[in-house]
Amino acid sequence: MSPTPALSPSAPRPPWYARPAARTWTCDPAPAGVQDFHASLSDYAPTPLTELPALAAELGVGRVFVKDESSRLGLPAFKALGASWAVHRVLARRPAGARLRLVTATDGNHGRAVARVARLLGQRAHVFVPQGVHPAAAAAIADEGAAVTRVAGSYDEAVRQAADAADAADAVLVQDTAWPGYEQIPGWIVEGYSTLFTEVDAQLAAAGTELPDLVAVPVGVGSLAQAAVTHYRSRPAGPALLSVEPQAAPCVLTSLTQQKPVTVPTTATTMAGLNCGSPSSVAWPFLRDGLDAAVAVTDEDSAAAARDLAALGVASGPCGAASLAGVRAALTGDGGPARRTVLALTPTATLVLLSTEGPAANPHRL
Structure with a gap:
């Protein structure tokens, strides 16, 4: 492995990053046939996209949907x-x-x-x-x-x-x-994640919404976020894309702020699958150019989000609930109005939160 430049343990860690020009950047889509391959597997079924009006009211937007990956191909996460x-x-x-x-x-x-x-x-x-x-x-x-x-x-x-x-x-x-030197197979893994977003397209259309206005993605090394960027930046008028990391391990947020991939020191976090010190090299160019914003959240933030999702009928673990925690961090509080403007969110906006694991799932690298 080739290490990225290391960040000093004492270096400040930014809580927020935004790049308004991200929605003008474009890339090629994932290859055709990925979802057809998954559909050929005996355990395949689309995972639920659950609308939660209570969260829409809390966040001051039109609609909020949660993509529930707590049971995917017989396993408790999207991997x-x-x-x-x-x-x-x-x-x-x-x-x-x-x-x-x-x-x-x-x-x-x-x-x-x-x-x-x-x-x-x-x-x-x-x-x-x-x-x-x-x-x-x-x-x-x-x-x-x-x-x-x-x-x-x-x-x-x-x-x-x-x-x-x-x-x-x-x-x-x-x-x-x-x-x-090792990028082909990780690239194929990212291609496999495209099925998740193809499902979201069909499920939103069935719910009367063509495209979301914002998609929130938990981030570790950045592979799932790369899949989100690939999917939505390969078409016109895509949504804002928000990455969410633990404050204990914000390798992508810090790299975006410095505009180069860096390795950050990590500490323990309940979001163990997001406890990553370095962004994936194959993901980095997509994250740098295609993410609208990035935010870091605490373990307490994700735990509260997981409890609230459970109360609304969605079973989510700490990594999966990071999406809700990140949207709350981005859209509420003193900086909320300015960040809504950066993300071009109106009171009628539609949000999609990716809940990448169930509560009993083992941690994973995103």
Whole structure:
């Protein structure tokens, strides 16, 4: 892995970033056929898009919808979309019947998704798990039939060890973060996430809304946010895109502020799947040019959001509830009116919040 420049632990961490020109930037869409591939899987079904009028009233907008990823392809988070498509692309380039060892590092859901896909396709999986991951998360990965290696170090160290272990003829690294020299498979993982946004398009149309005015995305290394940018910046008049990170690990927010990818020191957070020190290299250009705004929130913010979503009938974990926490941070309080203007939000605006995991889900890298 090639490290990005490190930020001093004492350096100030900005709470907010905005780039009004983002909606004028364009890019190519995800390839055709991704959703058709997912629809061919036996467990596939679109996840719910739930309208919550109480949140619309609280936030002073027209409509609020939550995309509920608490059950996706039999797993408690959206990660299987990327893992399944990437493994499909990997196997399509190998001789028929080839048996591979799929190697990855994870805080939980990505590794479990890779292990599940490997089991279903008759492949093997080897998953590296960093320190601080709950034993139940590692056990869930092992229950999928994967070999699990516990790493006495951070997520970045687990990624390094996984990359080393994948340096064998029968192995391939299926990692959901990229660095220079390792970008093709992370790019395929991002392509897999496009199904989530294709579903949102159809569900909003069924609800009488063609496009949202703002989409809020939880961010770790930035892969899901890259998928959001790719989807909405490949068409005219796209929505504002807001990324949300923990204050304990705002690598994308800090990188945006400095206009270069940097590594930030991280501390413990209940949003463990967002506890990422460095943005993905393949995601960074999309985030730099296509995100309208970025905000960081506290563990207390995400916990309150998760409780409020539960009271409204949406089961969400700390990472998933970060979207609501981020929208609250952006649109309310003293800076709210000015930020609404930057985001071009009117009282009739439609918001989509991505809830990326259920409350019992293992953490994941976004």
